[in-house]
Amino acid sequence: MGNISRRQFNRRLSQGIAGSALFSSVPLACAMAGTKSREESLGIALVGLGSYSTYQLAPALQDTKFCHLAGIVTGTKAKERIWAERYGIPAGNIYNYQNFDTIADNDDIDVVYVVLPNSMHAEFSIRAAQAGKHVICEKPMAVTVAECDAIIEACRKAGVKLGIGYRLHSEPYTQEVKRFVREKTFGKTAYVNAEAAYRSAGNPDQWRLNKALSGGGALMNMGVYSIQSTIYATGENPVKVTAQEFSTRPDYFKDTDETVTAQFQFPGGATGTVFTSHNANANSLYASCTGGWFSLKPANNYGPLAGESSNGPIQFKHESQQKLQMDDFASHILYGSVNRAPGEMGKRDMIIIEAIYRSISEGNRSVPLELGNMGLV
């Protein structure tokens, strides 16, 4: 990196200063080749060591090229030693929720990944930004649109990058669907159905079933996937939504929505239908276009995904989606590649979620949406 430190380099790049000048003499392929050295790999701190961090993110970060697991932030003392031993994390890179802000002084940490319950996303994303760290915020971005705005503003003010944990935008099946739509491989989408649901029957005290922590049930958790599916299968944001809620196990789903269905109108004429539930299993995307069709099934789990179109099977080698996602975000920071899931995408989805809840609370009526191109990548 010559006479500027990696950290200064990243800062400059992220502020758009260094990029073009540097790369005019250093070919990208060279800059990116043979990575894994600390110099070209960003340090990630995971905030919240629940099952997603434990079983998906941390293992994936062992295989990433442009970033690595450098630190942890946890409220559970017992997890500190386990993680430190398993991943060789030095004591200085271990934080709790009280001393978290001192992470600002830690040069090992470039990116903070917020993997906490939804209601804590805004607070920790903002504190991370204020500590000068780039932010990945798990989906859903927050529990209100106002919180999304606050996160975006905090990141803007701090000059740090912000990404939402929409891993699917980094994996090839979803990218293929987006390519179909962009290149009109099958013409214009006329109908898209997207399902994202699983049957929950475990611990009734889990945070996902607690509205104060989750902000909502199936819709906040799985619904986001099906909303996203309809958007990338049309390439547009919806202009109108109607929605319904169904409840059959109120003893278990005391506090959060069990099943939600929603119907979207897209400006190009497509109809989108969404099913999400914590009381059934469904995981698919189907689109009928003017000149053919495509489908993914499963469409939104951790993979391997599978797909088919009127042109034949869709097949890609399976890789960890989380690995791809984090390398994409690190590459965005390091090399200015596209931010596949920017904050505006998370905010847009929260606007849609709020409209769905509004339709439900107002007798299933149609709610208009004015999103323009917000969050379309």
Add this chain to the structure above:
Amino acid sequence: MGNISRRQFNRRLSQGIAGSALFSSVPLACAMAGTKSREESLGIALVGLGSYSTYQLAPALQDTKFCHLAGIVTGTKAKERIWAERYGIPAGNIYNYQNFDTIADNDDIDVVYVVLPNSMHAEFSIRAAQAGKHVICEKPMAVTVAECDAIIEACRKAGVKLGIGYRLHSEPYTQEVKRFVREKTFGKTAYVNAEAAYRSAGNPDQWRLNKALSGGGALMNMGVYSIQSTIYATGENPVKVTAQEFSTRPDYFKDTDETVTAQFQFPGGATGTVFTSHNANANSLYASCTGGWFSLKPANNYGPLAGESSNGPIQFKHESQQKLQMDDFASHILYGSVNRAPGEMGKRDMIIIEAIYRSISEGNRSVPLELGNMGLV
């Protein structure tokens, strides 16, 4: 048939007089064996010689065991000779819409199959019943619930059998789904999604696009299939429905609904979602149950259908659905086997259709349904 004529026998059976007495001495297997003789095969007259009669029903009637094509009723003079020659139909068995009622005097005709545009179903089903003929009425049964009542009453009064042209109830994939539900193979259904749609781009003057003839668009035509799917995938009638209409090609769909989505609540807790359209292609049934899942895709075309479940592939030999359907109805008349698609089923679906249109016209609000077990077979 001994000392009563076949015709008298049928009449008595249909009135429930002869059945048990006769069959106590004549095993069903014997009575049904080696058919095709006129004595044991009912004569069918097709009313309306459009493409469904031409390409599906008439060919199927060449392969049926318990019935055969005996007559035609057409308003198009030119078709008389073509059909008479192709199928060897005697001049005395050819009717037009004016002289149709004289079919009462024709002993060759036992069953009248009404294959006319929807708005004519009631008139010709009632005239057929009044002529003393058993009636198969194509789906949708009519264009209003009141018309369905009139058909049912006319058949009751005349002592003739009434079946609706729901061919799928006679084919093995649908029967397998009904068996899954009846036997709780996968437990209780929690979610069912049913799609029935095709993209219409042909003659804009076709009767299906003319509300005076069709009574409605996609919902009346294809929607009936998806409504039916949700019902046999749950084994219940819905208790509540919300619905939405989408229109993107108003120049083509001047008069009838282009796309309709609906959401059902079932008394056992299942959520049902329905998509039907004349502007997209979709043909599937997916059900998530407490202990597994099943799906058909395609689910409702003329076949071959295909299916899968959490237990593996669903596979049956393909046969003409129309052949199976008509033999089932003939067997119902001749031998008292179950009527797989009675008039009450058609009426129930029309009640649901009217509720869907009502939800749409009243701001997508929830409309209650009080169907009990109506039409469940």
